Amino acid sequence: MLDQKNAPLFDALVRHAKGSVNLHIPAHRQGKAAPDILVQFAGKNIFKIDMTEIPGLDDLHNPQGVIADAQELVADLYGAERSFFLINGTSCGLQALLMSVCGHYDKVILPRNMHRSVMAGLIFSGADPVFIMPEIIPGFNFSAGFTKQNLKKILHEHSGAKSIMAVYPVFYGVGGDIKSIAEIAHEACCPLLVDEAHGAHLAFHPELPEQALALGVDASVQSTHKLGGSLTQSSVLHLKGGFLDFEKVADSLRLVQSTSPSYVLMASLDTARRQLALHGRELLQRALMLSAQTGSLLDEIPYIKVLSDRHLTAQQAGFDGASSNEISTRLPGAEVFDPTRLVINVAESGLSGYYIARLLAERYSVFIEMADALNLIVPVTIGTTEGDCLCLVQALRDIMQKELPHNMDKCVIVNYRAEGFCAALTELPQKAMTPREAWFAKTETTALVKAKNKISAEWVAVYPPGIPLLCPGEIISTDIIDYLRKVRELGLPTQGLADSSLSTVKTVL
Incomplete structure (x- = not known):
């Protein structure tokens, strides 16, 4: 194991900022010519580490120094064989993976609820998509993972597929049986590529679902900025196993990543990795407790229900000796659930999730991650506070008290569900x-x-x-x-x- 207390890239940037003559871009010259109102708000130090590829600071597209060391620490922490910093978000990682495994007219099996950036990867590569439908979670009406049975059927029909992609977990915090899907993919000699944008935190607490890399996948792309604490637009791509050409992936990344990579974003990845390694478990323990407490308070509000494990199980008739009994089985495509993600169903209120989200923002200055017709989606992260959650609870309680008498006849969006x-x-x-x-x-x-x-x-x-x-x-x-x-x-x-x-x-x- 490497020493996860180190932050080699960040440390190199700080050392360089202590005194040097910088006759290179960016033009703000370590903050000396930065916009004054931005400096007044953000301070000068952030500009001091906004550097470019000069001796001692390495090169993202050919890392051999401090960036290589920082990426090695990430790989070591997550159990990858090789990891790459992404400064164009998870989008470019997904695109590079597709470009590394598929060419013109090559078949690739994809979930229909893929992220829109994957469409760009299909256009770049020329691959021919074979779509697999995800399961729909009843009552909440969102798309989850796909089943191994459906995958087997599609592989039988398209035996020449070059790769398979999955989303784990989906935006709503649920995920399919990735371990079985990886086994099926490998039996077909296909690499399994995973969009794990919402899973950068999973490896750091035993009460969370296992991360995709621990379940046998060949590649995963994580939005560290979403749930890992780094700055927006910074992500990490992990590789493991023998089904992918690592150098081909690196070559593909050079095509889709900026040739002027942000050292601020890379430093945020370096330091976010360090924080998760040293304090991830305690930060996530707090998030888990806060999510559970908030979910319980929300469940007490009339016409609201919060997604939990009990909504992801189905009762089926079983046979035990001479008597029948009921057994609980997991809904297909929802074998795992991230309890730090609050999915708040408001269908019974007659109000749409869109409408409630707008009220939360306009009346209460409470801004949530996303809403759909039936649900509000609120991630409880390592940075969420108890005060944040209490404001959400109070605002929703107030909305239900004030809006229902006037809006029960305005629920056409929710009723068409x-x-x-x-x-x-x-x-x-x-x-x-x-x-x-x-x-x-x-x-x-x-x-x-x-x-x-x-x-x-x-x-x-x-x-x-x-x-x-x-x-x-x-x-x-x-x-x-x-x-x-x-x-x-x-x-x-x-x-x-x-x-x-x-x-x-x-x-x-």
């Missing part, structure tokens, strides 16, 4: 070309009502449940048009289309 949203997702659209082909094809703007049987040149996802309804290269059906028209009527948020009004869509000529 699981059945309506999931009906359009039971069958994948027909695919006519790869995302890359559609992206680079000549296109035209088509009125949505006239887009039947045309090939989409865009992607669109609707929340909930966050699964792309269309991807580039897929054929627009009557059902999809009707679905999007309903979404437009309800005013639900969408992502992907250039025309946010949902009146037109880009199609392939």
